[in-house]
Amino acid sequence: MEEILNGKHVAIAHKERSFRDWILHISAEKYQKNIIQFPFTGNIAEKKTVNARVDFGRWMADCPDCNGCEYVDPDDPFFFCLSCGNVMLEGYARKVIFPKNMTDIEAELIRRPVDDRIGANAVNKAMRSKPIYPGLSRSWNPGESVADLKKQLAFSKEKK
Amino acid sequence: MAYSAVPSVSTGDLWTAANHNTYLRDNLSDHESRIVAAEAAITALPDGIVSIPRRQGGSSDWYVGGHTNYDTTDILVQFGVALVSFSTATSSQETITFETPYTSRPAIFLSCPNTGGGGYVRQTVLATATTSDFVVQVDFESNFTGAINVPWLSFGPSA
Numbered sequence: 001m002e003e004i005l006n007g008k009h010v011a012i013a014h015k016e017r018s019f020r021d022w023i024l025h026i027s028a029e030k031y032q033k034n035i036i037q038f039p040f041t042g043n044i045a046e047k048k049t050v051n052a053r054v055d056f057g058r059w060m061a062d063c064p065d066c067n068g069c070e071y072v073d074p075d076d077p078f079f080f081c082l083s084c085g086n087v088m089l090e091g092y093a094r095k096v097i098f099p100k101n102m103t104d105i106e107a108e109l110i111r112r113p114v115d116d117r118i119g120a121n122a123v124n125k126a127m128r129s130k131p132i133y134p135g136l137s138r139s140w141n142p143g144e145s146v147a148d149l150k151k152q153l154a155f156s157k158e159k160k
Numbered sequence: 161m162a163y164s165a166v167p168s169v170s171t172g173d174l175w176t177a178a179n180h181n182t183y184l185r186d187n188l189s190d191h192e193s194r195i196v197a198a199e200a201a202i203t204a205l206p207d208g209i210v211s212i213p214r215r216q217g218g219s220s221d222w223y224v225g226g227h228t229n230y231d232t233t234d235i236l237v238q239f240g241v242a243l244v245s246f247s248t249a250t251s252s253q254e255t256i257t258f259e260t261p262y263t264s265r266p267a268i269f270l271s272c273p274n275t276g277g278g279g280y281v282r283q284t285v286l287a288t289a290t291t292s293d294f295v296v297q298v299d300f301e302s303n304f305t306g307a308i309n310v311p312w313l314s315f316g317p318s319a
Binding site for chain 2 (some may be wrong): 024058083118120134
Protein backbone atom coordinates (compact mmCIF):
# COMPACT_ATOMS: atom_id res chain seq x y z
CA MET A 1 0.00 0.00 0.00
CA GLU A 2 1.36 3.38 -0.94
CA GLU A 3 1.68 5.87 1.88
CA ILE A 4 3.51 9.00 2.99
CA LEU A 5 6.25 7.92 5.35
CA ASN A 6 7.23 9.38 8.72
CA GLY A 7 9.49 8.78 11.72
CA LYS A 8 7.85 5.45 12.49
CA HIS A 9 9.01 4.07 9.15
CA VAL A 10 12.53 5.30 9.87
CA ALA A 11 12.48 3.43 13.17
CA ILE A 12 11.40 0.26 11.37
CA ALA A 13 14.15 0.71 8.76
CA HIS A 14 16.72 0.99 11.56
CA LYS A 15 15.20 -1.84 13.61
CA GLU A 16 14.20 0.37 16.56
CA ARG A 17 11.04 -0.10 18.62
CA SER A 18 9.83 3.47 18.05
CA PHE A 19 10.84 6.75 16.46
CA ARG A 20 11.55 8.14 19.94
CA ASP A 21 13.85 5.23 20.70
CA TRP A 22 15.69 5.84 17.46
CA ILE A 23 16.29 9.53 18.28
CA LEU A 24 17.34 8.62 21.85
CA HIS A 25 19.77 6.04 20.51
CA ILE A 26 21.33 8.16 17.74
CA SER A 27 21.55 11.33 19.83
CA ALA A 28 23.24 9.44 22.68
CA GLU A 29 25.71 7.96 20.23
CA LYS A 30 26.50 11.35 18.70
CA TYR A 31 26.80 12.93 22.14
CA GLN A 32 29.27 10.27 23.27
CA LYS A 33 31.35 10.89 20.15
CA ASN A 34 31.27 14.63 20.90
CA ILE A 35 29.44 15.38 17.65
CA ILE A 36 26.56 17.21 19.37
CA GLN A 37 26.56 19.17 22.65
CA PHE A 38 23.30 17.78 24.02
CA PRO A 39 21.62 14.37 23.69
CA PHE A 40 17.84 14.04 23.52
CA THR A 41 16.54 13.37 27.01
CA GLY A 42 12.83 13.38 26.32
CA ASN A 43 12.33 17.01 27.32
CA ILE A 44 10.22 19.08 24.94
CA ALA A 45 9.96 22.89 24.91
CA GLU A 46 6.24 22.97 24.15
CA LYS A 47 6.20 26.64 23.12
CA LYS A 48 9.05 26.25 20.67
CA THR A 49 7.59 24.81 17.50
CA VAL A 50 8.50 23.81 13.97
CA ASN A 51 6.16 23.04 11.09
CA ALA A 52 6.13 19.63 9.46
CA ARG A 53 6.37 19.39 5.70
CA VAL A 54 6.41 16.55 3.19
CA ASP A 55 9.55 16.04 1.13
CA PHE A 56 9.65 13.29 -1.47
CA GLY A 57 6.97 11.30 0.30
CA ARG A 58 8.36 11.74 3.83
CA TRP A 59 7.17 13.88 6.77
CA MET A 60 10.09 16.03 7.89
CA ALA A 61 10.88 19.29 9.64
CA ASP A 62 13.76 21.73 9.37
CA CYS A 63 15.96 22.98 12.18
CA PRO A 64 15.52 26.75 12.45
CA ASP A 65 19.02 27.10 13.91
CA CYS A 66 21.36 25.03 11.72
CA ASN A 67 19.35 24.07 8.59
CA GLY A 68 19.44 20.41 9.57
CA CYS A 69 16.45 18.29 8.64
CA GLU A 70 14.86 15.35 10.49
CA TYR A 71 12.02 12.91 10.10
CA VAL A 72 9.03 13.52 12.31
CA ASP A 73 6.21 11.33 13.59
CA PRO A 74 2.64 12.66 13.83
CA ASP A 75 1.93 10.28 16.74
CA ASP A 76 4.93 11.55 18.71
CA PRO A 77 5.33 15.09 17.39
CA PHE A 78 8.72 16.28 18.61
CA PHE A 79 11.71 17.57 16.67
CA PHE A 80 15.26 16.96 17.78
CA CYS A 81 17.98 18.03 15.37
CA LEU A 82 20.69 15.41 15.13
CA SER A 83 22.95 17.88 13.34
CA CYS A 84 23.17 20.47 16.13
CA GLY A 85 21.55 18.69 19.09
CA ASN A 86 19.01 21.51 19.49
CA VAL A 87 21.86 23.47 21.04
CA MET A 88 19.90 26.74 21.11
CA LEU A 89 17.37 25.08 23.41
CA GLU A 90 20.08 23.28 25.39
CA GLY A 91 18.93 19.90 24.13
CA TYR A 92 15.17 20.40 24.60
CA ALA A 93 13.21 19.16 21.61
CA ARG A 94 10.74 21.33 19.73
CA LYS A 95 7.07 20.55 19.31
CA VAL A 96 6.05 19.70 15.73
CA ILE A 97 2.95 21.23 14.18
CA PHE A 98 1.25 18.98 11.64
CA PRO A 99 -1.53 20.31 9.40
CA LYS A 100 -5.04 19.48 10.53
CA ASN A 101 -5.85 18.12 7.07
CA MET A 102 -2.76 15.94 6.82
CA THR A 103 -4.80 12.90 5.75
CA ASP A 104 -6.20 14.85 2.79
CA ILE A 105 -2.73 16.12 1.91
CA GLU A 106 -1.32 12.60 2.00
CA ALA A 107 -4.15 11.26 -0.16
CA GLU A 108 -3.54 13.95 -2.76
CA LEU A 109 0.23 13.46 -2.77
CA ILE A 110 -0.13 9.71 -3.29
CA ARG A 111 -1.98 10.47 -6.53
CA ARG A 112 1.32 11.76 -7.94
CA PRO A 113 3.01 8.91 -9.79
CA VAL A 114 6.66 8.23 -8.97
CA ASP A 115 9.22 5.60 -9.89
CA ASP A 116 10.48 4.38 -6.53
CA ARG A 117 11.98 1.05 -7.46
CA ILE A 118 15.52 1.95 -6.32
CA GLY A 119 16.36 1.94 -2.62
CA ALA A 120 17.39 -0.32 0.25
CA ASN A 121 14.16 0.21 2.22
CA ALA A 122 10.87 2.09 2.01
CA VAL A 123 12.34 5.36 3.32
CA ASN A 124 15.32 5.21 1.00
CA LYS A 125 13.04 4.40 -1.92
CA ALA A 126 10.92 7.44 -1.17
CA MET A 127 13.94 9.70 -0.93
CA ARG A 128 15.29 8.46 -4.26
CA SER A 129 11.93 8.39 -6.03
CA LYS A 130 11.73 9.99 -9.46
CA PRO A 131 8.58 11.96 -10.27
CA ILE A 132 6.88 10.68 -13.42
CA TYR A 133 5.72 14.23 -14.13
CA PRO A 134 8.94 16.30 -14.18
CA GLY A 135 9.34 18.33 -10.98
CA LEU A 136 6.18 16.96 -9.36
CA SER A 137 7.55 15.07 -6.39
CA ARG A 138 5.34 14.01 -3.47
CA SER A 139 6.13 17.17 -1.55
CA TRP A 140 4.02 19.64 0.40
CA ASN A 141 4.92 22.84 2.24
CA PRO A 142 2.96 24.70 4.94
CA GLY A 143 0.63 27.19 3.30
CA GLU A 144 -0.24 24.97 0.34
CA SER A 145 -3.86 23.85 0.24
CA VAL A 146 -5.17 20.55 -1.10
CA ALA A 147 -6.67 22.60 -3.94
CA ASP A 148 -3.16 23.90 -4.71
CA LEU A 149 -1.87 20.33 -4.87
CA LYS A 150 -4.69 19.33 -7.20
CA LYS A 151 -3.89 22.27 -9.50
CA GLN A 152 -0.21 21.31 -9.57
CA LEU A 153 -1.09 17.76 -10.59
CA ALA A 154 -3.52 18.91 -13.28
CA PHE A 155 -0.98 21.37 -14.65
CA SER A 156 1.77 18.73 -14.78
CA LYS A 157 -0.52 16.21 -16.47
CA GLU A 158 -1.44 18.77 -19.10
CA LYS A 159 2.19 19.80 -19.60
CA LYS A 160 3.31 16.22 -20.08
CA MET B 161 21.33 15.27 -18.68
CA ALA B 162 18.01 16.64 -17.36
CA TYR B 163 17.59 18.33 -14.00
CA SER B 164 16.44 16.08 -11.12
CA ALA B 165 14.49 17.62 -8.23
CA VAL B 166 16.60 17.32 -5.07
CA PRO B 167 15.21 15.63 -1.93
CA SER B 168 16.09 16.76 1.59
CA VAL B 169 18.53 14.49 3.36
CA SER B 170 18.13 13.59 6.99
CA THR B 171 20.13 11.78 9.63
CA GLY B 172 20.18 8.08 8.86
CA ASP B 173 19.56 8.49 5.15
CA LEU B 174 21.86 6.63 2.81
CA TRP B 175 23.69 8.97 0.41
CA THR B 176 25.25 6.93 -2.35
CA ALA B 177 27.51 7.59 -5.32
CA ALA B 178 24.38 7.50 -7.45
CA ASN B 179 22.85 10.27 -5.33
CA HIS B 180 25.95 12.41 -5.61
CA ASN B 181 26.14 11.90 -9.37
CA THR B 182 22.43 12.50 -9.89
CA TYR B 183 21.83 15.47 -7.62
CA LEU B 184 25.21 17.21 -7.66
CA ARG B 185 27.20 16.27 -10.75
CA ASP B 186 24.34 15.96 -13.26
CA ASN B 187 22.31 18.86 -11.90
CA LEU B 188 25.34 21.17 -11.94
CA SER B 189 26.14 19.97 -15.45
CA ASP B 190 22.55 20.69 -16.50
CA HIS B 191 22.70 24.20 -14.97
CA GLU B 192 26.08 24.87 -16.54
CA SER B 193 24.88 23.95 -20.03
CA ARG B 194 21.81 26.19 -19.61
CA ILE B 195 23.94 29.10 -18.40
CA VAL B 196 26.36 28.73 -21.31
CA ALA B 197 23.47 28.58 -23.81
CA ALA B 198 21.80 31.64 -22.25
CA GLU B 199 25.05 33.60 -22.25
CA ALA B 200 25.65 32.70 -25.89
CA ALA B 201 22.14 33.82 -26.83
CA ILE B 202 22.57 37.13 -25.02
CA THR B 203 26.04 37.72 -26.47
CA ALA B 204 24.77 37.01 -29.99
CA LEU B 205 22.37 39.96 -29.83
CA PRO B 206 23.89 43.28 -30.98
CA ASP B 207 23.40 46.35 -28.77
CA GLY B 208 19.80 47.53 -28.72
CA ILE B 209 18.37 44.31 -30.17
CA VAL B 210 15.63 42.61 -28.21
CA SER B 211 13.50 39.58 -28.94
CA ILE B 212 9.73 40.08 -29.15
CA PRO B 213 8.08 36.95 -30.51
CA ARG B 214 4.81 38.34 -31.91
CA ARG B 215 3.63 41.55 -33.53
CA GLN B 216 0.20 42.66 -34.75
CA GLY B 217 -0.33 45.08 -37.63
CA GLY B 218 -1.32 45.59 -41.24
CA SER B 219 1.78 44.78 -43.26
CA SER B 220 5.55 44.36 -43.06
CA ASP B 221 5.58 48.13 -42.52
CA TRP B 222 5.31 48.45 -38.76
CA TYR B 223 3.66 51.83 -39.12
CA VAL B 224 0.56 50.37 -40.82
CA GLY B 225 -2.30 49.27 -38.56
CA GLY B 226 -4.20 45.99 -38.83
CA HIS B 227 -5.14 42.76 -37.14
CA THR B 228 -2.69 40.33 -38.69
CA ASN B 229 -0.29 38.55 -36.33
CA TYR B 230 3.31 38.27 -37.44
CA ASP B 231 6.28 36.31 -36.17
CA THR B 232 9.18 38.64 -35.64
CA THR B 233 12.85 38.05 -35.19
CA ASP B 234 15.41 40.64 -34.09
CA ILE B 235 13.95 43.98 -33.19
CA LEU B 236 15.89 47.20 -32.93
CA VAL B 237 14.89 49.54 -30.11
CA GLN B 238 15.99 53.14 -30.17
CA PHE B 239 15.19 55.92 -27.77
CA GLY B 240 15.83 59.64 -27.58
CA VAL B 241 14.52 63.05 -26.62
CA ALA B 242 13.62 65.52 -29.36
CA LEU B 243 14.33 69.19 -28.70
CA VAL B 244 11.54 71.19 -30.38
CA SER B 245 12.20 74.97 -30.60
CA PHE B 246 9.58 77.71 -30.85
CA SER B 247 9.96 81.41 -31.70
CA THR B 248 6.62 83.11 -30.96
CA ALA B 249 4.73 80.34 -32.75
CA THR B 250 1.87 77.96 -32.01
CA SER B 251 3.41 75.04 -33.95
CA SER B 252 6.87 73.70 -34.56
CA GLN B 253 8.48 70.58 -35.97
CA GLU B 254 11.74 68.74 -35.38
CA THR B 255 13.31 66.02 -37.54
CA ILE B 256 14.94 63.10 -35.78
CA THR B 257 17.36 60.88 -37.70
CA PHE B 258 17.75 57.37 -36.33
CA GLU B 259 21.28 56.46 -35.40
CA THR B 260 20.62 53.09 -37.07
CA PRO B 261 18.04 52.93 -39.89
CA TYR B 262 15.31 50.24 -39.87
CA THR B 263 14.59 47.86 -42.73
CA SER B 264 10.96 49.03 -42.79
CA ARG B 265 9.16 51.80 -40.98
CA PRO B 266 9.14 51.31 -37.22
CA ALA B 267 6.45 51.94 -34.62
CA ILE B 268 7.21 55.21 -32.85
CA PHE B 269 5.90 56.36 -29.48
CA LEU B 270 5.97 60.01 -28.43
CA SER B 271 5.69 61.25 -24.88
CA CYS B 272 3.80 64.34 -23.78
CA PRO B 273 6.29 67.23 -23.59
CA ASN B 274 7.08 69.11 -20.45
CA THR B 275 6.48 72.83 -21.03
CA GLY B 276 7.84 73.92 -17.70
CA GLY B 277 4.71 75.98 -17.12
CA GLY B 278 5.29 78.05 -20.26
CA GLY B 279 2.00 77.26 -21.99
CA TYR B 280 -0.52 74.59 -22.85
CA VAL B 281 0.29 71.92 -25.46
CA ARG B 282 -2.70 71.11 -27.66
CA GLN B 283 -1.18 68.03 -29.26
CA THR B 284 2.03 66.19 -30.04
CA VAL B 285 1.91 64.31 -33.33
CA LEU B 286 4.09 62.20 -35.52
CA ALA B 287 4.04 64.26 -38.74
CA THR B 288 5.98 61.82 -40.93
CA ALA B 289 8.05 58.68 -40.50
CA THR B 290 10.48 56.76 -42.72
CA THR B 291 12.93 53.96 -42.11
CA SER B 292 15.66 56.48 -41.33
CA ASP B 293 13.95 59.44 -39.66
CA PHE B 294 10.71 60.95 -38.39
CA VAL B 295 9.25 64.38 -37.77
CA VAL B 296 7.65 65.27 -34.46
CA GLN B 297 5.23 68.18 -34.36
CA VAL B 298 4.08 70.02 -31.26
CA ASP B 299 1.10 72.40 -31.30
CA PHE B 300 0.42 74.98 -28.58
CA GLU B 301 -2.85 76.68 -27.72
CA SER B 302 -1.18 80.09 -28.11
CA ASN B 303 2.16 81.51 -29.18
CA PHE B 304 5.12 80.04 -27.37
CA THR B 305 8.80 80.89 -27.29
CA GLY B 306 11.46 78.47 -26.11
CA ALA B 307 12.42 74.81 -26.49
CA ILE B 308 10.70 71.75 -25.07
CA ASN B 309 11.71 68.14 -24.67
CA VAL B 310 9.73 65.30 -26.30
CA PRO B 311 10.94 61.79 -25.32
CA TRP B 312 10.44 59.15 -28.03
CA LEU B 313 10.81 55.41 -28.40
CA SER B 314 10.90 53.34 -31.61
CA PHE B 315 10.57 49.60 -32.32
CA GLY B 316 11.21 48.09 -35.72
CA PRO B 317 12.95 45.39 -37.72
CA SER B 318 16.72 45.56 -37.74
CA ALA B 319 18.86 45.03 -40.82
